[in-house]
Amino acid sequence: MAKTADLYFRADPWKIIEEGFDPSHARVSESVFSLANEAMGVRGYFDEGGTADSLRGAYTNGVYEIVPIGRSYRGIIDHTHFMIPTADWLMTGITLDGEQLDLGQVRFRDFRRELDMRAGTLTRSFVWETASGKTLRLTILRFLDMMHRERAYQRVTLEALNFSGEAGFCAGLTFDVRHEGYGKCFWQDPRAEAERGRLLLQSRTAASGQEVFAGALVSLPGSVVCETGGKTALLRCVLPLEAGRPVSVDKRAVILFTGETGGELWAHGLRALAESEAVSLDEAMEAQRAFWDAWWQTSDIRIEAADETVSEAVAAEQQGIRFCSFQLAQTYSGGSAGHNIGAKGMTGEAYNGHAFWDTESCCLPFYLFTNPEAARDLLLFRYNTLPGAIERAKMLDCKGACYPIATLNGEEACSLWQHASLQLQPGTAVAYGIWHYVRLTGDEDFLWRYGAEMLLQIARFLASRAARGNHTGQYGFYGVMGPDEFHMMVNNNAYTNYMGQRTLAFAAETLERMAGEMPEACAALMAKTALTREEIAHWRVIAEQMYIPRLESGLIEQHDGFFDLPHTEIDSVPVTDFPLYDHWSYDRIYRTDMIKQPDVLMMMYLYNSSFSTEEKRINYEFYEPRTIHESSLSPAIHSILAAELDRMGEAVRFFGYATRLDLDNYNRNTREGLHVTSIAMAWANIVYGFAGLRSDGDLLRFAPRLPPRWKRLCFSVMYRHRVIRAEMEAGQTRFRLEGGEALPVRIYDRDYTLTVEGLAIPRP
């Protein structure tokens, strides 16, 4: 694996800073400078547009379009849905002496872009040098309100440096936005109004029939020309400029997507716009900073370099870690069970905004330990989309519920049947998420009200999909694709069988416990779902008789026949062959023992305490050298297991990649958007990897192993309404509770009781 960092941004503990504008890097920067507030996301594109390479993407969570795809065989989807850009609320035009501001064309200097992760704002500034010799400093600020998620702000400040005169200014709002892949705009039937200080728009998608309201209030001086045309509303004016005296134009936008339509939505939009006037932009910015202050207070991870020689590298890591945390928190922070986390969040159109099983397997721990309510909301998304999963199971001739491999609305959206029909991991990941959430939060109310029903439908699906092997005599899943997507249509994939076994057992246990503890609710659920005790007993049988292909040594065969697959030395594959999907014939990928991402090791990460260290060691040693980490989730999981196995060199090497995946454009595709779900693993890499947190056992466990180049690592986790603060140093780790009752924990395999006084545990 010869993926390399592409150092571009200046290191800074709290900011991402771009100095100077490199057009070849334009799209990568746009992705990195994305903002979001769960309800909306916007790439760091230039407000004023222009000819530089750009993906002008402003997105509204949950907004998508539907297109038909050719019907082929039963069980293969015949239509799909994908995130589309919604109203561009940043639309701005500036002219000076007849010259249009376009950083792809005009002369400019002192370009600087700054994402402030403590303020939650993005600022861009530069000095425009016109052909006529004038210089104008432009400073453009934007942020998305983390509390009032329908609100977004822009402030354009113009400072004439060497002249006094006038600039043409135009502030707009438009639904004339193109989905890049389809090369078209999906918005239709626009209603547009422009009046002094106010722009109003509403439009609807053709097939999904979703309606979005976009309004903006703009502070423009003097006389204003109001224009509407098609899907666009505009205000134009002439801005008087005086040398050395900055002039600002503030725009506040409201984007509403509520399920309302027509006049109802329009009226709601007008109200929301009016309500937004209660605070000034500066007040909103202050509130935003206060939000992020509070957030970092409990969620920040701090690292310090062991010495001067590594200070630069560690500073880059520090920046990277915060960038990951910031992006995750702004992408999703809960409060709506209608949202999930797209593989690229709302930072680009690759992966179509779809959420995958990454949510439960990779992102959930971050939320469980920083924002448990958000974790609950993520699981409620699955509850709300259970009807789609039940429908999907029927399409596949199965019972129960088959959660989709890729979705925005709960319907399967993946048009590749080999993934959509063969990958059973979304369902087992949801079950795992429920198990993990309830175990960590003790929220049994959730389990009885929502979890049990999801579990039973997932178990029902798995039971109908499992079959008894003719030779093994045991149950297994045939014709599947496990997490390692380099092998498909395999039988007895260890991960699928094991996760299926755990899911079936957990579902049975949950229903049985519910029958005892919540007999009425249980009876109602069983009646609603026509569930019988026999069916539950059958799940137990399948779980008990599930085939796990484990050798005596503890080595687990990834799937039937894996050990016979022709061997490929992964170092023999030329770097230029990566990514393999682009350079290898599609079928060729599937016939060697090369692995895309952890499969056996993935289950050992998820159910860590269920495997002995020796089992982890032997499987790590076998599978790691066969893994090419073509999934960006892969290195962090290897790093976590490497740390556990005291292979600190490898743990650090795999980690290097995790925190700065997008900042350094390791995968050479950050231009398409951020790897939002992958960067969730950067957090896990530190907390599970170097702090050795384990959350799948009876007690919360820690086993800190500080990488040598760090002097100190400080982090917090929230657990059962307490904040646990940890400060790791080479020789010891101090743990303390921020408040609340004492908490039993296990550290390095010894049990302790953690209190507000704290403990200092030396590294053994």
Next chain:
Amino acid sequence: MAKTADLYFRADPWKIIEEGFDPSHARVSESVFSLANEAMGVRGYFDEGGTADSLRGAYTNGVYEIVPIGRSYRGIIDHTHFMIPTADWLMTGITLDGEQLDLGQVRFRDFRRELDMRAGTLTRSFVWETASGKTLRLTILRFLDMMHRERAYQRVTLEALNFSGEAGFCAGLTFDVRHEGYGKCFWQDPRAEAERGRLLLQSRTAASGQEVFAGALVSLPGSVVCETGGKTALLRCVLPLEAGRPVSVDKRAVILFTGETGGELWAHGLRALAESEAVSLDEAMEAQRAFWDAWWQTSDIRIEAADETVSEAVAAEQQGIRFCSFQLAQTYSGGSAGHNIGAKGMTGEAYNGHAFWDTESCCLPFYLFTNPEAARDLLLFRYNTLPGAIERAKMLDCKGACYPIATLNGEEACSLWQHASLQLQPGTAVAYGIWHYVRLTGDEDFLWRYGAEMLLQIARFLASRAARGNHTGQYGFYGVMGPDEFHMMVNNNAYTNYMGQRTLAFAAETLERMAGEMPEACAALMAKTALTREEIAHWRVIAEQMYIPRLESGLIEQHDGFFDLPHTEIDSVPVTDFPLYDHWSYDRIYRTDMIKQPDVLMMMYLYNSSFSTEEKRINYEFYEPRTIHESSLSPAIHSILAAELDRMGEAVRFFGYATRLDLDNYNRNTREGLHVTSIAMAWANIVYGFAGLRSDGDLLRFAPRLPPRWKRLCFSVMYRHRVIRAEMEAGQTRFRLEGGEALPVRIYDRDYTLTVEGLAIPRP
């Protein structure tokens, strides 16, 4: 398997007769009444068109259009090609008292359609009863010239039964023909001329750029109106009718597809049209009958019923056998190495006119024993398309040549990657075809000039695609789909490994022998293809170390893990679930031990003498009950093996299906076209099955086993410029040579010398 016959046509030894017109059967009849002469094919559609359900398909061999399909992954095709209808030369319009002849609308009686397999003609007649009370008998004849393959004839005879008067008549020619699947006409830039007695058209396809000339001479009395418009040329006249005196309009058409374009093709068309006038329609019809007389002389299969009780059933079989032979012979009879045999010939648009590996594995024996020159031409098609196969291998990151799974022009046209990339059987089938052809004909000239080069490129492909198993330590093919298409992405498919082994060994043997016998040609070939002795030696190594998963009992595992697959009792699958592709979720088909068509048994059919009877028995007994015959090729192969294993009941049961597959619409899809390659297996079913012919050993072998319900079975095979005639009866079979030198043969495992005197061999 509960497929049932749909008896519709009248039994007749030499004709297919439809009496009365059933609109619900219209498309099936259209398929059954298809005519062809290799260069052209035409469904039995109504000349006069109308509102009855119809696929108005007239096809020209080798004419196709190309369309792009979305690019997905490397090695998966991004465009495909498919047969499109060409000029409709039968276009006819008749009006009487303002009523337009349309059998979907008008009253008629005495409808009769008759395909005469001795004459090679199709005749349709009926009496039209107009609303005005007139009755007009129409008799419409058509045939495609088997000798002058650009020529086609139509004769429309009108006989006024109860009146004298006039009928409006229109004879046309049009490229305004719609491909049904795409719902559009692919012809453009037409040139059209109509003049007294002559219609001329030429048009071109948009993407493939193919140009076709269509001309017609029409004998119309009186004054004629000539019309051209768009892609159509028409002649209209008023036909005077006298009660009881039939009037005929003859049309002769010339369809030219030569690779010429523009004026050159037009001039060629005019010449060809003029040349066609050398013979009258009646003379052409006589010549046609003579052609078929001669053909039946050597290729007919005659059966006689054992007694009265089965006479009807046997008559149906007799008709069915002849129908199969007739369809095959008219679809392909050699003379052009640019043609192959589409799965549906030129009788419909399903399967896009594509040829599959059926050609070499199923059709070739028919030609080898009835028309060896045609067999040679079929193999030359593969030689001519070798460059496309070399290109395809590159797309798949392999070396050598990968023959396409579906093609008209040598390029891969199958858009399902799982078939196009995983099925290696086309290449091994071509190699088998070469081996079989050379073995039967002794045509070593072909082997040195064409066969060796194909073999080396196929072997090179296989060598680059094979890999050594990590556990087996032997070579095998990983990630393939064998003939049984119900299992994909499997490893060590027995058929693929075995055929690969034989192909590699035969290629090595051929090249080594060529080096000795044709040193210069061999050196030239090796230089041309950069072939080294080391490479040949490597083929030997792979062949010798090929893994064939054979148990001690002789049972061969279809592929790694097959024996562990969950078992499905095929009788437990409801009849309404067939075809499974339509009723089962696509992925579900792949995870049981149900088999679509013979796989292990297929190789035992092809290399019959390489397996002991015991091996065949044990594998037949294991695999047959797991096979659902979802491929129409399947029953015949099972019938042949069942006969060999003396399971005559099963042999007869499977055979029942073979001969009348399309006449009785067993698969309920004859409406889409005839199963042309499948019906080739009807011939093989008799000659290989009941006569026990084996052609893969050193000597030609026979082992006649007459089904009890037949009194006599007579057939001929051509072999090394001799005709062998066989007359099988219950107790004995008489063999004799029609002429030529004595021939050593093996009958029931004893060696004989066959002469013109003949032999009578009692059944042991």
